[in-house]
Amino acid sequence: MSRAWNLVSDIKAQGQGNLGLNEALQALNRRKIDLGRIQLKDTYLSKVNLPRAILDHADLEGARLEQANLCGAQLSQAILKNANLRASDLRGATLEGANLTGANLRGVDFSPLASEAGEVNGSIPTNLRGANLENADLSGANLAGADLRAARLSGAILFRTDLRGAHLELADFRKAKLDAADLAKANLRAAILSGATLRGARLTEATLTAAQFDDVDAVRADFSKAVDLPVEIYGMEACFDQSSVTQRLCGPPQLTVSGPDPRPQYRDAEHREVPCVR
Amino acid sequence: MAQGMIFPISMAEAEGSRTIYYLIPTLVDEFQTESQRMIESVFSTLNYKVVSVNADGNPELQARQLRNAADDNPAGIIVNAVDALSIGEALKSAQAKGIPILVYDRMLSTDEAFDFASVSNAEAIGQMAANKAIDLLVDIPGSSAQKTILQIVGDPGDTYSLRVLAGFQATLRKHKRINVITVPAMGWEPANARMLAKEHLKLNPDLIFCHSSDLAAAVIPLIEPDIRSHKVAVMAITGAPVGINLLAQGLESFEIEQPLYAQVYGLALGLQGVMDRKKGMPGLKDGPCEILGVSGKLEANGRVLTLKGRPLVREDLKDDKNRAMLGLWGDLARPTMSADKINSLACEGH
Numbered sequence: 001m002s003r004a005w006n007l008v009s010d011i012k013a014q015g016q017g018n019l020g021l022n023e024a025l026q027a028l029n030r031r032k033i034d035l036g037r038i039q040l041k042d043t044y045l046s047k048v049n050l051p052r053a054i055l056d057h058a059d060l061e062g063a064r065l066e067q068a069n070l071c072g073a074q075l076s077q078a079i080l081k082n083a084n085l086r087a088s089d090l091r092g093a094t095l096e097g098a099n100l101t102g103a104n105l106r107g108v109d110f111s112p113l114a115s116e117a118g119e120v121n122g123s124i125p126t127n128l129r130g131a132n133l134e135n136a137d138l139s140g141a142n143l144a145g146a147d148l149r150a151a152r153l154s155g156a157i158l159f160r161t162d163l164r165g166a167h168l169e170l171a172d173f174r175k176a177k178l179d180a181a182d183l184a185k186a187n188l189r190a191a192i193l194s195g196a197t198l199r200g201a202r203l204t205e206a207t208l209t210a211a212q213f214d215d216v217d218a219v220r221a222d223f224s225k226a227v228d229l230p231v232e233i234y235g236m237e238a239c240f241d242q243s244s245v246t247q248r249l250c251g252p253p254q255l256t257v258s259g260p261d262p263r264p265q266y267r268d269a270e271h272r273e274v275p276c277v278r
Numbered sequence: 279m280a281q282g283m284i285f286p287i288s289m290a291e292a293e294g295s296r297t298i299y300y301l302i303p304t305l306v307d308e309f310q311t312e313s314q315r316m317i318e319s320v321f322s323t324l325n326y327k328v329v330s331v332n333a334d335g336n337p338e339l340q341a342r343q344l345r346n347a348a349d350d351n352p353a354g355i356i357v358n359a360v361d362a363l364s365i366g367e368a369l370k371s372a373q374a375k376g377i378p379i380l381v382y383d384r385m386l387s388t389d390e391a392f393d394f395a396s397v398s399n400a401e402a403i404g405q406m407a408a409n410k411a412i413d414l415l416v417d418i419p420g421s422s423a424q425k426t427i428l429q430i431v432g433d434p435g436d437t438y439s440l441r442v443l444a445g446f447q448a449t450l451r452k453h454k455r456i457n458v459i460t461v462p463a464m465g466w467e468p469a470n471a472r473m474l475a476k477e478h479l480k481l482n483p484d485l486i487f488c489h490s491s492d493l494a495a496a497v498i499p500l501i502e503p504d505i506r507s508h509k510v511a512v513m514a515i516t517g518a519p520v521g522i523n524l525l526a527q528g529l530e531s532f533e534i535e536q537p538l539y540a541q542v543y544g545l546a547l548g549l550q551g552v553m554d555r556k557k558g559m560p561g562l563k564d565g566p567c568e569i570l571g572v573s574g575k576l577e578a579n580g581r582v583l584t585l586k587g588r589p590l591v592r593e594d595l596k597d598d599k600n601r602a603m604l605g606l607w608g609d610l611a612r613p614t615m616s617a618d619k620i621n622s623l624a625c626e627g628h
Binding site: 129150169170189190192209210212231 | 434435440
């Protein structure tokens with residue numbers, strides 16, 4: 001254990017490849033050691049296996065964490081600025097107030113973590129409350145059911161992101177790109193979407209009470225059965241059915257939005273089935 | 279829940295428990311501390327032992343506290359939720375035991391498992407604030423026709439603040455020359471409000487609207503000279519002692535008082551109504567309801583009581599006699615009622 005500690009605390013390890021860092025961190029995590037406030041800036045941690053790790057306030061700025069297993073991890077207030085977390089498993093993780101500005105979060109699985117025996121609170125949604133995701137790339141990420149209340153997502157890219165049933169109250173999506181995103185049944189109460197693009201996005205049964213939709217481009221977006229549809233949408237080439245007006249100008253997202261599908265194919269098949277144990 | 283449904287008699291009732299649990303979300307502001315005192319006072323008068331537990335802003339802790347309280351089979355549990363989203367499962371299991379669940383102040387979705395809620399009419403408070411904001415912006419000098427409001431709301435886990443915001447936005451929607459910037463103070467922390475205000479002052483807001491007096495108190499020191507020279511105005515909700523003082527000093531232009539004392543008496547009324555229903559009696563019904571002179575209404579089959587907020591301006595506080603007559607909770611002018619009087623609280627039509 002002391003060798004593992006020496007390795008993770010050795011400043012020379014930073015920015016110089018792996019150097020056994022993954023194994024050291026995994027060994028410490030298996031023993032349920034608190035890794036909060038650990039300094040791992042610019043480290044190479046690709047495919048690191050740290051389920052349920054305690055990493056609150058950790059500094060992981062610029063870290064390479066592609067395909068990392070961080071399911072159920074505690075990362076509150078962690079610094080993940082410009083980190084690369086592409087296709088990582090962050091099911092049920094707590095990232096409250098974390099700094100993820102400019103991070104690569106393409107294809108990350110943020111879906112709820114199924115509850116385990118002895119847990120009484122049901123499945124655990126991923127917690128990104130108040131997290132800073134400005135300019136992050138969340139294309140193809142699975143944020144279904146995630147808690148993103150008051151998250152800062154201005155300028156973020158959420159192309160084909162799964163936000164079904166997500167809690168987005170007071171989230172700030174200014175100038176975000178939500179083209180072809182799935183926001184069905186999402187709660188966008190008081191969310192700010194000024195200047196965002198929602199081309200071909202799906203917002204069926206979404207709650208839009210007091211949401212700000214000024215300067216939004218929602219061409220061919222589907223607002224069917226949305227609650228409290230903002231008046232700005234009425235003049236758009238979109239799809240909605242309010243009490244007095246019905247308009248069907250929506251279509252499959254792929255008809256209006258081009259570009260490769262960033263969603264990793266294995267996600268649904270693998271991550272959700274894998275139990276999250278240390 | 280269907281009207282007239284007969285609830286199972288809980289162990290608590292069978293054994294005649296006289297304990298009421300009050301689950302406090304946080305004690306970070308004066309509304310919460312005074313609510314605790316008032317709840318303990320009213321239910322003690324009714325011969326209950328009140329056990330107050332503070333979750334300190336931690337939703338997981340509050341869910342555990344709720345489960346522990348339910349294990350004690352109390353006469354009732356008053357829930358003031360940290361987080362409207364994550365309390366659901368614990369509520370379900372507590373209600374399944376037949377324990378009356380009363381919601382105080384922070385409204386939950388009516389789909390949630392609770393028997394009665396006593397809350398302020400947050401949407402109406404938001405509308406009232408918006409109308410006052412329009413008046414104030416007309417009075418604030420400046421060459422720019424475009425006006426900016428910086429709205430500092432509370433924690434997004436608290437639906438009260440979201441409901442205020444909805445009322446505020448709906449009223450201001452038609453005023454295209456008023457730009458509203460909304461930012462949340464996580465955990466209702468005044469320090470977070472101060473930090474956000476600092477960040478947004480470069481946008482030169484004409485008006486700062488804080489969803490609590492405590493948030494306003496944290497922001498005002500940053501802009502006091504500008505308030506004094508009428509370049510910017512501040513308004514807030516709650517009617518807390520700190521807000522009343524700021525209003526009296528002319529540092530706030532407007533404060534909306536939440537009907538704290540009436541809300542607590544509303545809980546006593548609600549508990550009685552829930553118990554009546556359990557005994558097969560009709561309980562509370564929808565309709566107008568006035569408590570301590572505060573008007574309100576019962577909705578959702580008598581399950582939700584919403585009470586109006588009261589607008590306050592500096593002039594209301596100038597004359598001591600008039601101020602005393604107002605019975606402000608910000609002056610901690612806690613009313614007292616005998617048990618008989620509390621038990622005879624009623625709403626129109628019952």
